[in-house]
Amino acid sequence: DKGFWLVVAGRACELAPALGPATIVRLLEGLTLCPQEAKQMMGPIATQMENVLPSFDWEQVVSSMRSLAVIGFYRETLFDTLGRVLPSFVSQFTPDNVTAMYDCYGRLEVLDTGAMELLAQYVIGNVDAFEPKHWVVIAGTCGKLKHRDKRLFDLLVSSLLAENNLAALTVDDLAVLADAFATLKLYSASLFAAILDVLNKCLKPGELGPLGDAPLAPGEIKVLMPAEVAPYPTGPDQGPPDYPVVLLEVQSYVKFVDAFLRLDRASPMNLRALVPQGYWQLQKLRPPELTVTASAWVRAGITSGALWLRLAEVLEGRLDQFRPVTMTFMLEAIKMHLDQLAADEAAARAPTLTAGLFERTSRLSHAFPADETQRVATVLAAIPDTARWRPVAASLVVETGTRLARKRGGRALSVDDLRASLSRNKAMHALVQRLEESETSLGAIWPPLAPVDGLHEASATPDWSA
Numbered sequence: 308d309k310g311f312w313l314v315v316a317g318r319a320c321e322l323a324p325a326l327g328p329a330t331i332v333r334l335l336e337g338l339t340l341c342p343q344e345a346k347q348m349m350g351p352i353a354t355q356m357e358n359v360l361p362s363f364d365w366e367q368v369v370s371s372m373r374s375l376a377v378i379g380f381y382r383e384t385l386f387d388t389l390g391r392v393l394p395s396f397v398s399q400f401t402p403d404n405v406t407a408m409y410d411c412y413g414r415l416e417v418l419d420t421g422a423m424e425l426l427a428q429y430v431i432g433n434v435d436a437f438e439p440k441h442w443v444v445i446a447g448t449c450g451k452l453k454h455r456d457k458r459l460f461d462l463l464v465s466s467l468l469a470e471n472n473l474a475a476l477t478v479d480d481l482a483v484l485a486d487a488f489a490t491l492k493l494y495s496a497s498l499f500a501a502i503l504d505v506l507n508k509c510l511k512p513g514e515l516g517p518l519g520d521a522p523l524a525p526g527e528i529k530v531l532m533p534a535e536v537a538p539y540p541t542g543p544d545q546g547p548p549d550y551p552v553v554l555l556e557v558q559s560y561v562k563f564v565d566a567f568l569r570l571d572r573a574s575p576m577n578l579r580a581l582v583p584q585g586y587w588q589l590q591k592l593r594p595p596e597l598t599v600t601a602s603a604w605v606r607a608g609i610t611s612g613a614l615w616l617r618l619a620e621v622l623e624g625r626l627d628q629f630r631p632v633t634m635t636f637m638l639e640a641i642k643m644h645l646d647q648l649a650a651d652e653a654a655a656r657a658p659t660l661t662a663g664l665f666e667r668t669s670r671l672s673h674a675f676p677a678d679e680t681q682r683v684a685t686v687l688a689a690i691p692d693t694a695r696w697r698p699v700a701a702s703l704v705v706e707t708g709t710r711l712a713r714k715r716g717g718r719a720l721s722v723d724d725l726r727a728s729l730s731r732n733k734a735m736h737a738l739v740q741r742l743e744e745s746e747t748s749l750g751a752i753w754p755p756l757a758p759v760d761g762l763h764e765a766s767a768t769p770d771w772s773a
Contacts, residue, residue, distance in 0.1 A: 309341040314325055316348045323351035328363045331356055335374035342378040349380045360388050365399040369407050374415040388421050392747065400429045413448030413701045420454075427456055434462050439475040442467060443483050450487030464495045473501050474750055478509055482559035482566075489566035499570075503577060506563070510553055510580040548583035549612040560584045561596045564603045573606035586614055589621045594633045595620065601640040610647050612656070619659045626667045631675045635682050642686045650691075657691040665695035672702040673709075680707060681734045688737035700742050701752045707735060708753055722750045728753075 319326060319334055331352065338345035356371065363371070368389070375381070399541070405426050412419065430437060430445065438447075442463045451457060463484075467473050473481075481502050488494060555563075564581055567573045585600045592600065601618060623638075629637070641660050645653040668675075668683060675683065680703055687700050711728050712720045720728075726749055729735040739749060 309344070312337045312341055313344055313348075314527055316345060316352075320348055320351040323355040326352070326355050326359075328359055328367050331359070332363075332367045332370050332374075335371050335378070339374050339377040347378050349378065352381065353382050355383055357382075357385050357388050360385075361392050363392075365396040365404070368396065369404045372411040374409055375755050376411040377620070381415045381417060386417055386419060390422050393422055395424065397429065400426075400439050402433065402436045402438070405429050406437075406444045409445050409448040411610055413451045416451060418452045418454060422457070423452075423454055427459055431458060431462065434466060437466065439467060439472045440480075443476060443480045446487040447483045450483075450490040452499055453490060455491045455493070460491070460493050460495075464498045468497060468501060473505060478506070478553075479556055479559045481505060482555075482562040485566035489569040491624040492569075494505075494570050494572075499572070503580075506580040510555065510584060543612050544646060547611075547617065548586050549711070554588065555584050557588055557591045557596075560588060561592070561599060565599050568599060568603045568606060571606075573603045575607045575609065578603060578607050578609070582609065582614070586617055589617060592621075594625060594629045597625070598633055598636045598640065601637060601644070605640050605643045605647070608647060610644065615644060615656065616659060619663075622660075623663050626663045629664075629667060631671055631679055634664060634671075635675075635679050635686075638664055638668070638683060638686045638690075642690050645690060649703075654691045658695070661690060662695050665699040669695075669699040669702040671698070672706040675703075675706070677710070681732060684732075684738045686733040688734065688741055697742065697745055697747050700738055701747065704729070704735070704739060704742065704749070705752055705755050707753065719754070722742045725749065 315334065316338055334352065337350075360368070372389070408422075408426060412422065418536075445459060446463060446527065448454075449459065459553065467476075467484075476484075485499070485502060488498075563577070563583065564573075567577050567581075582604075585604075588602070589597065597618070604614060638661075643663070645657055645660075648656065672680070684700075684703055687696065687703070690696065707729065708720060708725045711725065712718065726739065729739055742752075
């Protein structure tokens with residue numbers, strides 16, 4: 308009953324100076340039922356907790372920290388006090404409560420190097436007592452906090468590879484491990500080979516037909532057949548993959564793909580089990596995740612028309628959610644994909660892949676930072692010509708000229724002055740050259756119809772689509 312606990316919390320705030328350790332622990336456990344509301348009322352309770360924390364026993368410390376992590380409450384002075392009292396509890400450390408403390412620091416995104424070292428020393432000295440589930444939490448916390456402790460990760464690898472301990476983890480657990488290694492720029496060939504073996508066994512596309520059983524929950528492991536050695540076909544004529552028998556949780560799929568991408572291991576072999584997952588879950592992905600997927604396909608050289616045209620369909624309905632930086636990355640991925648195709652194939656596929664992105668980029672050209680504008684210009688200068696190419700190229704040139712004019716105090720900028728300024732930038736110079744080669748002279752688009760000081764999204768550039 309959230310209402311009950313909020314009434315209790317209100318009364319506890321009034322009586323905060325009288326609260327003892329046991330009462331605080333029980334109160335915090337109750338407040339985890341209404342974390343958002345409780346977070347706003349924690350002030351007096353947290354102050355009293357600071358005062359009496361030295362009198363907590365270890366189990367009370369662990370329990371209260373778990374509750375604070377659920378509530379999402381952090382106060383620097385409270386965690387400073389925790390750091391001071393933590394060494395006094397070392398003799399009571401166990402794998403379970405040490406892992407719980409790692410989880411607390413990770414969920415609250417608090418990096419206390421002293422506390423991390425104290426917990427790590429216990430792990431190193433008692434490594435055989437830690438189970439696979441403990442290692443997942445420790446790795447996830449280190450990744451989230453960007454705390455790179457190679458000693459721990461070396462022990463993690465040796466522990467998980469011993470006695471087939473990896474089999475005790477779910478696919479979602481493996482995604483957490485892969486993400487942590489990638490975030491910290493660590494790589495273990497033996498561990499990732501074992502992870503890939505599990506992925507290829509568990510996420511096999513459904514060419515075996517229906518299993519006849521109840522559908523598996525996302526992330527649930529079911530070994531269907533031994534891992535395939537052949538990579539996913541990469542040719543442009545390759546059709547869509549069969550529907551996977553097991554679907555990953557979306558976030559686990561993203562963690563795997565992003566990990567292989569960041570570790571520069573996005574090969575056809577490594578993505579073999581993940582390509583069908585991406586195809587069938589594209590609609591669930593957010594713009595940054597769609598960009599990660601496209602970048603991974605490019606890195607692996609996967610040019611299947613079915614995959615990329617499916618991506619184009621999804622993009623069409625999601626463009627309003629794209630921010631300038633994400634659009635830049637997506638355009639770069641599409642440009643690199645087109646580079647991997649034969650010229651005639653690239654020319655045929657470019658309009659479908661770029662039309663919506665070009666239109667969105669044209670409308671938001673004023674919102675791109677200067678460095679992003681140059682990156683987009685570089686991409687545009689290399690993408691095959693389409694009906695939408697000239698409008699977006701013109702809008703970028705006009706926006707760049709507008710910024711130059713503003714730097715000059717809004718004074719008029721002639722076509723020759725603009726040409727001279729743009730020629731100093733390799734990307735913009737190439738873009739202007741392509742515009743003029745496509746029979747769109749610089750004089751035809753500059754100056755814009757609206758005064759420089761009056762430019763905004765609605766009237767920043769003329770409508771070049773005609």
